[in-house]
Amino acid sequence: MPLVTVKVVEGVFTTEQKKEMISRITDAVVDVEGEALRPVTWVLVEEVDSGLWGIGGTGLTTTDVQSLQGRVPVPH
Template identity: 45%
Template sequence: MPLIEVTTFKNELSAEQSELLIERITQSVTETTSEKLREVTWVIIKEVNDSQWGVGGKALTLADVKSLIDG
């Protein structure tokens, strides 16, 4: 029974994006292993509040991450 945990900032993903992410992760697991695992593959999306996630010694916010993505 695969269990995949994805951690994102709170409100980073819309409900539609979460559903698509779960669908695609499950699809990837079954393509890589066995279709038999589809019904027992768990995907959990955990949300973290701003400033409770850091990199390089600096606490980040969702705005910081979006700024990194946008370049």
């Protein structure tokens, strides 16, 4: 029973994007392991609080990730 955990910074991806991640990741596992594993493939999308994902000693914020994506940050 495969379990895949995806961690993302909060507020970066929409619910629809996270559902698409789940679907595509499941498809990728099935491509490798076979269709019989689809019903028992678990994918968890976990959000990490903005600023609590550290890279190089600095907390990465939602705004930082949106900037990397070339998106204009949405005010909260």
